[in-house]
Amino acid sequence: MEKIVRIELVAYGFSVENLSLGNHAAIGVSNYIYEKGGRLPVTRYVVKILSSSGTCGEYALNWGSTPATFAQMIMAAPHLLGRDPNTREEIYDDLKRDLRAYDRMGTGPLDIALWDWAGKKYGTSVSALLGGYRRRIPAYASTHHGQENGGGLDDPGAFAEFAVQCREQGIGGFKLHGWHNGDVKREIAAALAVRATVGSDMDLMNDPACQLRTWGDALKLGRALDEAGYFWYEDPYRDGGAAVTGHKRLREKLSTPLMLTEHVRGVEATANFILAGATDLVHIDPEYDGGITGARKIAHFCEALGLDVQCHACGPAQRALISS
Numbered sequence: 001m002e003k004i005v006r007i008e009l010v011a012y013g014f015s016v017e018n019l020s021l022g023n024h025a026a027i028g029v030s031n032y033i034y035e036k037g038g039r040l041p042v043t044r045y046v047v048k049i050l051s052s053s054g055t056c057g058e059y060a061l062n063w064g065s066t067p068a069t070f071a072q073m074i075m076a077a078p079h080l081l082g083r084d085p086n087t088r089e090e091i092y093d094d095l096k097r098d099l100r101a102y103d104r105m106g107t108g109p110l111d112i113a114l115w116d117w118a119g120k121k122y123g124t125s126v127s128a129l130l131g132g133y134r135r136r137i138p139a140y141a142s143t144h145h146g147q148e149n150g151g152g153l154d155d156p157g158a159f160a161e162f163a164v165q166c167r168e169q170g171i172g173g174f175k176l177h178g179w180h181n182g183d184v185k186r187e188i189a190a191a192l193a194v195r196a197t198v199g200s201d202m203d204l205m206n207d208p209a210c211q212l213r214t215w216g217d218a219l220k221l222g223r224a225l226d227e228a229g230y231f232w233y234e235d236p237y238r239d240g241g242a243a244v245t246g247h248k249r250l251r252e253k254l255s256t257p258l259m260l261t262e263h264v265r266g267v268e269a270t271a272n273f274i275l276a277g278a279t280d281l282v283h284i285d286p287e288y289d290g291g292i293t294g295a296r297k298i299a300h301f302c303e304a305l306g307l308d309v310q311c312h313a314c315g316p317a318q319r320a321l322i323s324s
């Protein structure tokens, strides 16, 4: 039997020009802003899973590449040693228990590396292993957050101008991430300015990324999105994208579809969130939701309900998943 004989977890650093954390300072998921001349130091992580035949499955984390996720991978990795790397479902199942006190973000990268291992072992792509068939996929432009310093997305008009630039490049959809201070009046102004400038033929999405402080502000922005014909409204307020009752009541009052579950982890919690009526569109992410293995479970659950999923973020694991 093939066995996992070694797991390497590697941290590496680099810096990105013209990016910074602004006043926010904490390097959480997607707190970046544009800053001309800025230089943002970034730490990212890689996992390598080596088996007894010499095959190595690898994955370089992208969106979920945080010290917290890395710590969970350090906790979970020893549990994989000596096991058959083909047994992804059993490993997924065991990690649900091992990481049950946490958000289980450490499972995803390990599972994705096991899919990469299988592709290399059997001489095919992960997409082919998944029955993938799509060769082209639709994409939209998703902005960094609005910024207080000048020069980038520093006012509603700048968002509108950038949306036009994106459309001129042939991009059919545009998603705004607003400012960190959650000023709902400015968020409404940006949402309306973008629609007024691009006209009616571009899909527009709005994702405050949980920066609005209250449900009331979420309702106010939502009403503006209704007026401007937005395609979806994502993670509006400070509940962190987890409040079933709050989102259910937003859905009752708004016509713009809600896109939630980016921050609801795993198939069980996501299924309950959907069945409770708290979202229209469903977010999946192989890094966040227990790997390709876990994200597929949510996708199949949504298929059974006749709901659409959107794959959050970008990268090879997302593309393999979307291809199927």
Ligand SMILES: [Mg+2]
Binding pocket: 207, 209, 234, 235, 262
């Ligand atoms: Mg989002």
